[in-house]
Amino acid sequence: MTTEVQKMEEEVIESDNLIKEKSLETKQLFEYLQVSQSENLYLEYAFDATTMTDLIYRVSVVQQLTEYNDNLIKELEALIEANKKKTIELENKQVEMEQKQQSLTAKITQLTGVKASLNENSISVAKQIQIYKEIVESYEKQGCKDHHVIGKDCA
Numbered sequence: 001m002t003t004e005v006q007k008m009e010e011e012v013i014e015s016d017n018l019i020k021e022k023s024l025e026t027k028q029l030f031e032y033l034q035v036s037q038s039e040n041l042y043l044e045y046a047f048d049a050t051t052m053t054d055l056i057y058r059v060s061v062v063q064q065l066t067e068y069n070d071n072l073i074k075e076l077e078a079l080i081e082a083n084k085k086k087t088i089e090l091e092n093k094q095v096e097m098e099q100k101q102q103s104l105t106a107k108i109t110q111l112t113g114v115k116a117s118l119n120e121n122s123i124s125v126a127k128q129i130q131i132y133k134e135i136v137e138s139y140e141k142q143g144c145k146d147h148h149v150i151g152k153d154c155a
Contacts (some may be wrong), residue, residue, distance in 0.1 A: 001097045008090045014081040022076040029069055 047054035123131075 001093065001100070003091050005090065005097065008086055008093065012083060012086050012090060015079055015086065019076065019079050019083060022072060024081065026069075026072055026076060029072070 050056050
């Protein structure tokens with residue numbers, strides 16, 4: 001999850017940088033239009049044509065410029081929207097990660113308590129072997145042999 005969050009943070013940073021670049025590009029286009037001081041700049045450009053071929057060419061250029069500007073604005077809006085979604089998703093992932101961290105911490109605490117309880121209530125292997133040796137010795141003292149069955153041949 002940490003890797004996923006880091007990846008999303010990098011994507012958000014990349015998107016921010018791309019948004020800044022697109023905003024600058026859009027700003028430069030608008031500055032160009034403002035410098036020309038006329039919204040009729042495209043019309044003036046198109047109607048300055050001297051021949052019909054030149055007019056068609058100029059109209060085509062104007063269409064391409066306006067289409068490019070419209071596409072640039074749409075792309076910028078899409079990037080901003082995607083960046084907002086990624087930011088929200090990143091926040092959700094961080095909340096989810098914190099919840100899982102808390103859950104894991106609680107489970108670790110619980111398991112530590114269970115382990116301590118088992119350690120307190122259990123007998124070590126060495127102690128168990130000692131107890132069984134003592135039982136075997138007590139049966140041997142009572143006269144039981146290796147081939148006897150305890151409880152049947154040997155009481």
